[in-house]
Amino acid sequence: xxxxxxxxxxxxxxxxxxxxxxxxxxxxxxxxxxxxxxxxxxxxxxxxxxxxxxxxxxxxxxxxxxxxxxxxxxxxxxxxxxxxxxxxxxxxxxxxxxxxxxxxxxxxxxxxxxxxxxxxxxxxxxxxxxxxxxxxxxxxxxxxxxxxxxxxxxxxxxxxxxxxxxxxxxxxxxxxxxxxxxxxxxxxxxxxxxxxxxxxxxxxxxx
Amino acid sequence: xxxxxxxxxxxxxxxxxxxxxxxxxxxxxxxxxxxxxxxxxxxxxxxxxxxxxxxxxxxxxxxxxxxxxxxxxxxxxxxxxxxxxxxxxxxxxxxxxxxxxxxxxxxxxxxxxxxxxxxxxxxxxxxxxxxxxxxxxxxxxxxxxxxxxxxxxxxxxxxxxxxxxxxxxxxxxxxxxxxxxxxxxxxxxxxxxxxxxxxxxxxxxxxxxxxxxxxxxxxxxxxxxxxxxxxxxxxxxxxxxxxxxxxxxxxxxxxxxxxxxxxxxxxxxxxxxxxxxxxxxxxxxxxxxxxxxxxxxxxxxxxxxxxxxxxxxxxxxxxxxxxxxxxxxxxxxxxxxxxxxxxxxxxxxxxxxxxxxxxxxxxxxxxxxxxxxxxxxxxxxxxxxxxxxxxxxxxxxxxxxxxxxxxxxxxxxxxxxxxxxxxxxxxxxxxxxxxxxxxxxxxxxxxxxxxxxxxxxxxxxxxxxxxxxxxxxxxxxxxxxxxxxxxxxxxxxxxxxxxxxxxxxxxxxxxxxxxxxxxxxxxxxxxxxxxxxxxxxxxxxxxxxxxxxxxxxxxxxxxxxxxxxxxxxxxxxxxxxxxxxxxxxxxxxxxxxxxxxxxxxxxxxxxxxxxxxxxxxxxxxxxxxxxxxxxxxxxxxxxxxxxxxxxxxxxxxxxxxxxxxxxxxxxxxxxxxxxxxxxxxxxxxxxxxxxxxxxxxxxxxxxxxxxxxxxxxxxxxxxxxxxxxxxxxxxxxxxxxxxxxxxxxxxx
Numbered sequence: 005x006x007x008x009x010x011x012x013x014x015x016x017x018x019x020x021x022x023x024x025x026x027x028x029x030x031x032x033x034x035x036x037x038x039x040x041x042x043x044x045x046x047x048x049x050x051x052x053x054x055x056x057x058x059x060x061x062x063x064x065x066x067x068x069x070x071x072x073x074x075x076x077x078x079x080x081x082x083x084x085x086x087x088x089x090x091x092x093x094x095x096x097x098x099x100x101x102x103x104x105x106x107x108x109x110x111x112x113x114x115x116x117x118x119x120x121x122x123x124x125x126x127x128x129x130x131x132x133x134x135x136x137x138x139x140x141x142x143x144x145x146x147x148x149x150x151x152x153x154x155x156x157x158x159x160x161x162x163x164x165x166x167x168x169x170x171x172x173x174x175x176x177x178x179x180x181x182x183x184x185x186x187x188x189x190x191x192x193x194x195x196x197x198x199x200x201x202x203x204x205x206x207x208x209x210x211x
Numbered sequence: 212x213x214x215x216x217x218x219x220x221x222x223x224x225x226x227x228x229x230x231x232x233x234x235x236x237x238x239x240x241x242x243x244x245x246x247x248x249x250x251x252x253x254x255x256x257x258x259x260x261x262x263x264x265x266x267x268x269x270x271x272x273x274x275x276x277x278x279x280x281x282x283x284x285x286x287x288x289x290x291x292x293x294x295x296x297x298x299x300x301x302x303x304x305x306x307x308x309x310x311x312x313x314x315x316x317x318x319x320x321x322x323x324x325x326x327x328x329x330x331x332x333x334x335x336x337x338x339x340x341x342x343x344x345x346x347x348x349x350x351x352x353x354x355x356x357x358x359x360x361x362x363x364x365x366x367x368x369x370x371x372x373x374x375x376x377x378x379x380x381x382x383x384x385x386x387x388x389x390x391x392x393x394x395x396x397x398x399x400x401x402x403x404x405x406x407x408x409x410x411x412x413x414x415x416x417x418x419x420x421x422x423x424x425x426x427x428x429x430x431x432x433x434x435x436x437x438x439x440x441x442x443x444x445x446x447x448x449x450x451x452x453x454x455x456x457x458x459x460x461x462x463x464x465x466x467x468x469x470x471x472x473x474x475x476x477x478x479x480x481x482x483x484x485x486x487x488x489x490x491x492x493x494x495x496x497x498x499x500x501x502x503x504x505x506x507x508x509x510x511x512x513x514x515x516x517x518x519x520x521x522x523x524x525x526x527x528x529x530x531x532x533x534x535x536x537x538x539x540x541x542x543x544x545x546x547x548x549x550x551x552x553x554x555x556x557x558x559x560x561x562x563x564x565x566x567x568x569x570x571x572x573x574x575x576x577x578x579x580x581x582x583x584x585x586x587x588x589x590x591x592x593x594x595x596x597x598x599x600x601x602x603x604x605x606x607x608x609x610x611x612x613x614x615x616x617x618x619x620x621x622x623x624x625x626x627x628x629x630x631x632x633x634x635x636x637x638x639x640x641x642x643x644x645x646x647x648x649x650x651x652x653x654x655x656x657x658x659x660x661x662x663x664x665x666x667x668x669x670x671x672x673x674x675x676x677x678x679x680x681x682x683x684x685x686x687x688x689x690x691x692x693x694x695x696x697x698x699x700x701x702x703x704x705x706x707x708x709x710x711x712x713x714x715x716x717x718x719x720x721x722x723x724x725x726x727x728x729x730x731x732x733x734x735x736x737x738x739x740x741x742x743x744x745x746x747x748x749x750x751x752x753x754x755x756x757x758x759x760x761x762x763x764x765x766x767x768x769x770x771x772x773x774x775x776x777x778x779x780x781x782x783x784x785x786x787x788x789x790x791x792x793x794x795x796x797x798x799x800x801x802x803x804x805x806x807x808x809x810x811x812x813x814x815x816x817x818x819x820x821x822x823x824x825x826x827x828x829x830x831x832x833x834x835x836x837x838x839x840x841x842x843x844x845x846x847x848x849x850x851x852x853x854x855x856x857x858x859x860x861x862x863x864x865x866x867x868x869x870x871x872x873x874x875x876x877x878x879x880x881x882x883x884x885x886x887x888x889x890x891x892x893x894x895x896x897x898x899x900x901x902x903x904x905x906x907x908x909x910x911x912x913x914x915x916x917x918x919x920x921x922x923x924x925x926x927x928x929x930x931x932x933x934x935x936x937x938x939x940x941x942x943x944x945x946x947x948x949x950x951x952x953x954x955x956x957x958x959x
Contacts, residue, residue, distance in 0.1 A: 087481035122477070141415060146416070187496040
């Protein structure tokens with residue numbers, strides 16, 4: 005129980021800290037837009053969307069299978085093609101629902117995949133950052149499809165669950181701006197073209 | 212307290228310096244992070260925020276300082292104009308070069324970044340990449356050819372030895388991995404050079420699609436950190452009965468040398484492309500960093516301008532405030548000497564100046580105290596003098612007066628300080644003789660003078676000895692005089708009384724004593740020889756002895772009368788109605804063989820006097836008798852007694868006039884009329900008027916003799932009117948009188 009509470013606090017703090025920092029930077033960089041440097045015009049908005057997600061019971065816990073539709077903005081695609089790797093991050097949370105209170109996060113998992121372009125072989129390399137496994141694709145579409153696909157990823161241990169309570173899973177995908185090179189990061193903070201986070205996709209945990 | 216903390220924090224140099232250092236370190240880290248995103252890249256956003264917050268704090272400090280400056284200007288605080296000028300000067304001096312450096316730095320920065328990129332280098336890198344691809348294509352074709360041969364061998368191979376055959380093929384061909392896949396993508400058999408690689412690398416759908424379209428797949432595969440691999444997929448026509456189409460996938464490592472070269476070209480190309488892509492964002496981030504440095508420098512310079520200006524102006528401001536304090540008379544102000552420079556010298560000089568001023572003021576105060584104490588001493592001396600003192604300047608304006616003057620004159624002169632002496636005379640007419648004497652003596656031009664003045668005022672008949680002296684060696688205009696006057700009335704009276712007393716004693720001793728033996732001897736002569744002598748002689752003897760006896764008797768009476776005059780009886784004062792007393796006395800004379808017509812005109816309403824009834828009665832008797840004697844030979848002899856009131860409120864008197872129509876006084880008699888033994892009558896004792904004068908003086912009155920316009924004699928007597936009516940509250944009235952004339956009664 006203590007571990008759960010700690011988890012709640014830490015994740016909440018991380019979340020707020022990241023949002024606050026992002027807001028302040030956004031404000032700062034917007035102010036700095038008055039600087040005498042022309043910034044690249046952004047065209048073509050991208051967006052992430054969770055098209056399907058479900059959990060199945062596995063041996064020790066629940067396994068997640070999901071598909072995130074990744075549509076890169078023109079800017080992001082250009083960056084990718086110019087050798088800048090992009091990191092797609094999945095944020096998976098298990099929530100204990102309450103009728104009168106806020107839902108409580110009992111487990112959170114972050115899963116990241118990197119897409120990069122290999123110029124010599126003209127392939128897009130999708131790499132799972134955790135496992136290091138990689139796959140190469142000739143087309144970007146295939147690479148993005150693969151990057152957004154998750155199959156039977158263990159997300160929730162049975163031990164964390166109690167019988168008489170209700171649980172909800174939720175998932176969202178986003179582009180990890182912090183992993184971008186510093187100069188690009190400044191742009192990414194303020195440009196809506198780099199804001200491709202998906203909404204939370206929520207579903208009931210089948211018991 | 213919070214304000215104090217903020218103020219301390221806002222205006223102290225150390226916290227600000229610490230903040231500058233922190234911001235500079237943060238800026239340098241930020242700049243580092245822009246260069247190399249691996250070292251500080253992940254903290255870049257935090258560094259940026261820290262710097263921004265630092266700038267906000269600095270900006271707030273500068274704004275606070277500006278508000279302070281404006282507030283001080285509104286209050287017109289000391290030294291604020293100088294502070295403003297210095298701040299403006301410092302800011303201009305700082306902003307101008309920093310702005311120029313900023314502008315040129317930006318120019319250099321943009322040109323520097325632009326100079327990294329060159330079309331030829333880009334083309335060369337592209338060409339190198341193509342060259343690499345071309346070189347690798349040869350290898351790929353070899354791999355494909357080899358894989359096709361292997362596919363033929365595998366198609367002949369029985370299912371049971373498939374794994375062994377694959378192993379054999381892999382070892383022979385030098386492949387990294389050989390995998391046989393079923394038509395549904397299942398792995399039928401696999402052999403890998405890496406024993407840890409349990410799961411073989413699977414072909415993607417895209418590759419399988421190429422294969423399904425009837426073509427062979429050959430391509431380069433970057434595999435993690437292990438380098439480049441050539442991947443080939445070839446269909447395998449099984450010779451077995453199931454006629455299933457399998458797929459053979461081989462992975463061949465690119466040779467080490469070629470792989471290294473290709474990797475180098477690839478990384479250089481990617482790095483160049485990345486840089487080219489980051490050109491604009493890099494410019495932006497460098498410009499941002501530079502701008503933050505600029506703003507930080509500017510704000511720091513402005514703050515330092517405020518700080519320095521305040522520090523520089525502080526001694527000047529202190530000096531200005533201290534000077535203002537000195538101007539307002541506060542010489543105790545001392546300034547702390549903070550530096551050894553010219554300002555410190557100025558502050559030291561100021562402190563010396565105030566110290567000397569303070570000493571001079573103390574000395575002046577001391578001397579003033581001395582003067583005041585001397586003046587007080589002089590005043591005390593004057594106040595304790597029994598003589599009245601009046602100081603006059605050249606315009607006869609009263610400059611000084613002592614308390615004894617009031618006692619001597621009966622008038623408080625102090626209210627007339629600063630006014631002319633003549634003004635006193637206007638208000639108090641009885642002082643006119645004194646004022647006239649002073650005026651005449653002053654106009655005489657003598658340095659010192661003395662005069663005797665007779666007044667009839669509040670204190671009654673007064674004789675003053677006045678002495679005047681010009682003041683020399685005093686810082687006054689010429690003509691200043693000091694007038695000293697003494698009331699010698701009592702003294703003169705006492706001297707006169709003493710002289711007459713001595714005369715009376717001598718008369719008694721030298722004349723009265725031999726008279727009795729003379730008388731007795733004459734009577735004895737008469738008795739002894741009267742019977743023995745003849746009738747003629749007897750008549751002579753009898754006449755002679757009788758004459759002797761009568762004359763001796765007359766001489767005795769004369770001596771007794773004189774003795775009575777000379778002795779000083781104690782008078783007992785009581786309220787008297789003078790008019791009534793006059794009538795009482797006159798009643799004794801009317802119709803008593805008196806051939807003169809006695810008239811009265813007693814009009815005075817203020818006839819209350821304090822006196823000894825017996826003495827006043829004696830006075831009246833003497834006067835009436837004198838008058839009757841002066842007119843007894845006339846046919847229309849007339850004697851008139853009249854009273855009237857005179858004087859002012861504070862010195863009211865009743866005047867009694869006794870007039871007769873006799874021959875009046877001759878001139879030479881008038882001078883000594885009231886001296887004893889002066890008489891106009893052949894049989895007069897010469898003591899009548901002397902006694903009258905004595906009684907008048909005993910009562911503090913004044914007597915005068917003159918020849919009336921009608922030619923007769925006139926005696927005028929003035930007596931002070933008592934404040935209390937007869938039969939009224941006599942005790943209180945006598946008390947008041949005694950208090951105003953203590954010395955007179957005692958003297959008499």
